[in-house]
Amino acid sequence: MIIYKQFSFDSAHFLPQVPEGHKCKRLHGHTYHLTVFVTGKVREKEGWVMDYGDLKMAAGPVVDLLDHHLLNEIEGLENPTAEVLSVWIWNKIKPLLPQLSRIELKETPSSGVIYEGV
Known part of the structure; x- marks a missing residue:
C-alpha cells in the first residue's frame, strides 16, 4: 500500500547554469508543492x-530548511533546478524515513x- 502526505513551501532561486537571457537566470520564487509517498504493509x-x-515529523524539518530561503545559499543547491532539489530532498528524508518510495x-x-530514488 502507498500512503502520502503533502507539504508546501515558498522559496526563491535563480539558475546560474542556464544561458544568458533565460528568464530563470534571474532571481525569482515559487510556491513548491511536495508530496511524500511511503510504501508498506x-x-x-x-x-x-x-x-x-x-x-510529518520526518519530512517537516526538511521542508522547514527550504521554506522562505534562497535555495542557492543552501549547501548542495547551488544550481537548484527542480530535479536537483528533488534529489536533495530525497537524500535528506530517506535516512529518516526508510519506507520512502x-x-x-x-x-x-x-x-x-x-x-x-533511482
Whole structure:
C-alpha cells in the first residue's frame, strides 16, 4: 500500500547554469508543492501503514530548511533546478524515513518532478 502526505513551501532561486537571457537566470520564487509517498504493509494492530504524524515529523524539518530561503545559499543547491532539489530532498528524508518510495515536487501548478530514488 502507498500512503502520502503533502507539504508546501515558498522559496526563491535563480539558475546560474542556464544561458544568458533565460528568464530563470534571474532571481525569482515559487510556491513548491511536495508530496511524500511511503510504501508498506498495513499493520494489523493499528490498521495503517504508518502514522501520518510520524511522516510529518520526518519530512517537516526538511521542508522547514527550504521554506522562505534562497535555495542557492543552501549547501548542495547551488544550481537548484527542480530535479536537483528533488534529489536533495530525497537524500535528506530517506535516512529518516526508510519506507520512502517516491516524492513529487511541483514547481508550478503544471510543472514538476517525480523522483523514486533511482
